[in-house]
Amino acid sequence: MTLQATSATGTSTPDGIIRNPQVDFSAIEPGAWDGRDLPYLPRIDLDVDPSLQLNTEFDRDVDPITYQVLRSRFWNLNLDHSDTIKRVSGSANIVYMDDFNTSLLTENGDTIVCGPSVQYFTGHGDMAVKWTLENRSANPGIEDNDVFLQNDPYIGTEHQMDTMMYMPVFWEGGLFCWILSNTHMGDIGGTDPGSFCIGAQDIYSESTPVPPIKIASRGVLRDDVVEMFTRKSRMPAQIALQIRSQLAGLRLTRERMHQMLEEHGAAVVKGAMRRMIKDCSETVGKRLLQIPDGKWTEVLYVGSAGPDDRDVHRLVTTVEKRGDRLIFDNEGSDPQFYAANAPFSAWRSSLLSAGATLFGYDQYNCPAGVADHMEFRPVAGTMTCARYPAAVSTLTSSIVTVYLASQVLSKMALAGPEHIRKAANASGGVSLPGWWVASGLDRKGNFVAELTADSLLGSIGAFPTRDGVDTGGAWWWPNSNAGNLEEWESSLPILYLFRREQIDSGGAGKWRGGNGLELAVVPHKTDGLVTQIVSSDPAINTSPGLAGGLPGHPGNFLARLSTGVKDHLSQGTMPANRTELEESFGSLDRLSPKSVTNLTPDDVFCVEYSGGGGFGDPLFRDPSLVVEDVENGSLTVDHARQHHGVVIDGTELDGEATASLRRELLTVRLSSAAAPRQPAEGTVDPGSVRLVSDVLGIASTSDGPSWACGECGQRLGSVDQNYKEGAAVVDTNPFEVDPIAYPDPSDFCDVPFVLRQTLCPSCGVCLNAECCRADDDLLHDISLSESGLSMLGH
């Protein structure tokens, strides 16, 4: 049987039946796209075996109160599902780091609710369920009280460690809905403990992915399947417990769902589910319609993507907006490489979660309603859409896709009205997909190894009307927790010298990004400690700002060997931050993002984590806010001067000196920039410029609509061309701009890499700041289509 969307009782759109195919197969590479060679892309009409009865009936007219009661029940039921997994697993990964998610899906695999834990999981569940319906409904069949397990990234998950368990809920003989969880598992095999297999050239060197398999059959957990799965792990008992916890979550949720069905009837419950999709879709659609049509592109780069890699890899996401429709492609992304790749499902899931955060934040996290507006045009074989058998375990590009998604959609949102653009958010958080694993003998002689969680102390980037959040974590990981240092010193043979907010590490801007974290540890009560870094190069993998805001400090891994630190400590000296550390022991050396270091108790290991990107030109930040930042210890006086042009005398703002320094800095900036390639003549009234970014906008001129600077009114050329053609452009080595905030690209990379600022050629305000390969052409990142221009009155 074909599951016809139109076969349900609803006939008009939108009624909560997704009719948006999400993929136009004629627009992408021909092929099976079934998750075997090319990744799985579900078709709108699923090919489900006729033996499987689907319970599709739904009430299109659920009363508004019952609907709200059920909507809240779904949300809470799903939280109960999460709580049960926490409760049974008791794992730090799950309970503290929140590295999992639970969701509830309709019978045909549309996700109606996702929990508030890791958000980049939100777009995998529907892929897995739809694949299962298409590929498992005939053989081995999908029956009441079955549970499936899968962790195949080519079907739908981030990497193999993120393992999904899900079960169909049957009612009155038909499959009514699905409940699903996805949890990060500590070790499921592969060449490296923890299963991040840095050196893997293909998936055969990683943990073998498991396509959907029945792990419980009609209520009975299958020991053979559990053992097949746990046998791969270095910690089989822990994996078995995590499986039990997911099973417990599913069983409780199934029971609760049955209670709801008993109480309200299937048609009403499904009616509420469909209505949630409809509401979310309508609300997201309404918001999208207020943004002018156009095309936005974001490019981010990855260095040290594999062992001994000294190249720079380009990752691209473009969104074309037409009305309430968003069409995404990843064209221009570099070919897949080692284990640094993102599966298609990760790229899509990133876009879904960024879309939900920006446009569906009040919809109880209903990805199906967001997906209703999206179309995906993946180019396979790239780092943003891997083709089998590429390796994917390190998550490097998968996490970059999260920021590609939030950056490109934020850029788009900036063209919208105030209530929409305020949610735009520069990068930050875990912008650097960087972790480190510490291992060694603890003070009792036991071998210990742990993935540390300090990266969760990164920060939130700036917004168009407010600063980011210092050490605020990642936007897509709302309830994560990095733990107390006393917990880490209990479990690992380390002593933290310091663990603190890193001053000046947030990207400068009209609104600044949040400051990130700096820490230093020494091996403690052990003869040695092995640190394995699982990261890409922060000099290349930046934490970009928006609308001319500077990137935040993306983080860094550093060390100083043979310091004599133990003697220093015993003599009562205590370096309390990076500056003091370097004063005591000399400057720190950067460690390769893929290095393994054997530390002796005399060595110091230092890690820094993502500051957030800034928003808007830092020279236009309200000086009193800069003074406040300095007072609060968030910025140094030097940083205030260099990046914000703010002169502070003692603790007071020197207004006159500030004004004059700012003028001077703008002049210097302009004088060092290359002149516009296609200078545009003339000015407009700055007040007439309809802004589509921070100060960049569009104005009417006698030659038709023109790009213009909203600060001074300078014209920047016809809207048919890239505004950067009419702008002054300055490329600098970011390391020379700020050697701490922007590590030297040439350390681990042979490709010249620059910070490129696009300036108004007249007043010098920064319209855009991005990092790129020095030989990259000007990125055409914003263009408005004809319909977009007409929305703006042109």
Add this chain to the structure above:
Amino acid sequence: MSTDTTFAIGVDIGGTFTDCVLLGADGSIVGAKSPTTPSDRSEGFFSSIARAAEKIGLDEAGLYARTSRLVHGTTTGTNAIVSRTGADVGLITTAGHGDVMFLMRGGGRTAGLASDEALHVFNTVKPDPLVPREMIVEVPERIDVDGDVIVALDEDATRKAVRTLLDRGAEAIAISLVWSFRNQVHEHRVREIVEEEAPGTFITCASDLVAQLGEYERTTTAIMNAYIGPLMVDYIDRIETGARERGFTGRVLFAQCAGGAITGDEARIAPIRTVQSGPVAGIVSSQLLCEQLGYPNALLADMGGTTFDVSVIRHGEPLRRHTSVFQRYEIALPMLDVESVGAGGGSLAWLDESGRLNVGPQSAGAYPGPVCYGNGNEVATVTDADVALGIINPDTFLNGRMQIDGEASKKALEAAGTPLELDAMEAAAGVNRLVDAKMADLIRRMSVLRGLDPRQFVMLAFGGGGPVHASAVAREAGVRKVIVPLPHVAAMWSALGAAVSDVTHVYQTPTEIRLPVSAEQLNEILDAQEQEARDTLKTEGFGDVEPSLSRTLRMKYAAQVFDVDVPLAPGRIDDERCRSIEDEFAKVYTELFGAGSGYAEAGVVITNVTTRATVTTPKPTLPKVDQADAEAGVTRTTRPVYWAEDGAVRDTPVIRLEHGVFGGQLEGPALVELPDTVVVIHHGETATFDDRGNLVVDIPA
């Protein structure tokens, strides 16, 4: 009440009223109220006692002369933290770790928010710091995981730090050093230096307050303690002096957040222990009631103006937690476990951008309050829904103390319903259903993580809205019995709880003992705790009383994060007992987290040994209600009430109780009007008074 009995006095200060309860040695209970006096709450405190004295025909001096203990549940500390009106605190901490409070372990952006609020990234910010960075000074020193001194304390730097903080205006000093709970030597030396440099300044050492792992929670707790320290010392002085001046020679005690009471001297050192003590004292009353009624398991549901708060009594004991989010900061204090959701009488009914009707969490609060208060709010609230439906009678609202406009409520509901094509009654019933569902959702959620089955619990309903909504919430959550406790005392529940609170000291020793444990190891810790308890009680003047000692081990599976309290039976530990500890732990763990949830392979660890030493005061036995009194204060009428079950207005029996009880069984649908609230009895439910004077609503399965 006989005037020759002796009394315990409990006083609880609320936002509007200060409640006083006199508890006679004969079990009699008398309550009195007096307006709260925000500028100096001690005035209202003593007036409430004077009023109570009046009620039993004694003069103030006469009452004090017959009173043995005076226990106070105070919100003064809580208020200062909530309104950010405490002292300027200086924090002295370990070099390299001055940002602990700012980092909030990384999770601070969403701490204390409702689960769905975390999705609104652009609305998430960290709370304002309790101490600005310039008031935090780091001093060179370091202690490690074993309590070994790795870097000696730099005393000169410490001295300088103190002077810096004083120069910057510090009015109180908090000292919180890394690993201080494993070795207090540095924190105590810093304290000495502060005392030398700034005699008389209020000082808090984190490890004196919290003996558990977690520098973040210790630091925030120490800061909050110092923050309210000076004003609490002053307040406690006023209470103690005032009582003495009035001729009181007994004990003045303060209710604490872990349940029980502490002396003024202890409250001066650890005023943070008094936060939330009001609601917690209410739980103490409930515990006593449940014990006497024979309900070991109860959900305590309190619906006020803004929130619905639920706490739990299981196996006769209130559930406690070791850390709680307070004002969005996590603090580590043994507190009773209370969960809240934004659902109260003042919760606003509003349409979201998708046109859906929502109730709360925004609230009109007490002011401007519901539309019917006529203070300018025009958006319908839950109370307005109750008024529109006929559940609340405008003429008798709050016993006639307040005039409300029922028509205004109806109009507001009509406005709320129009976009959804609902009439005023349907909209009002809808608002009620939504708020009831929200409360039931909270109870279901609480039961999952705590391993509870609501069907085995009774629900005690409190607050202005509790009895109105309790049976609907209970039914939805699977609870079969609702009790409105002693309606004429319930309004003073916290004051009663204060009056019956026992002096309690909690001694905690953090450990890292991996099983198997030896009897010698445990006895050494337990003996030291017992000795400390006896010494303290002796200095407090309880030397002649045999304290009741209850001991627990906090234990966890080494590879898992949840720790649980495993009670130790009284008596000396021998090796045989030690051998059974792992099984006892496994039993508790299984009860809370489910069968098969323990990961035993990595071993079991004892993380904390706790002794609670209690000086037990005799508890009143709730007197039986004299059935002869039944029907004395009862008025039986009917009035039109809209019932969602009928989808229509139906003339409904209403029993109005000025005092006393009604006899027999009342079948729903019906209302029981009490002076401060209304008990709603739905279709199929029955209400009766038990022999102690509690109104019991039975809900059919």
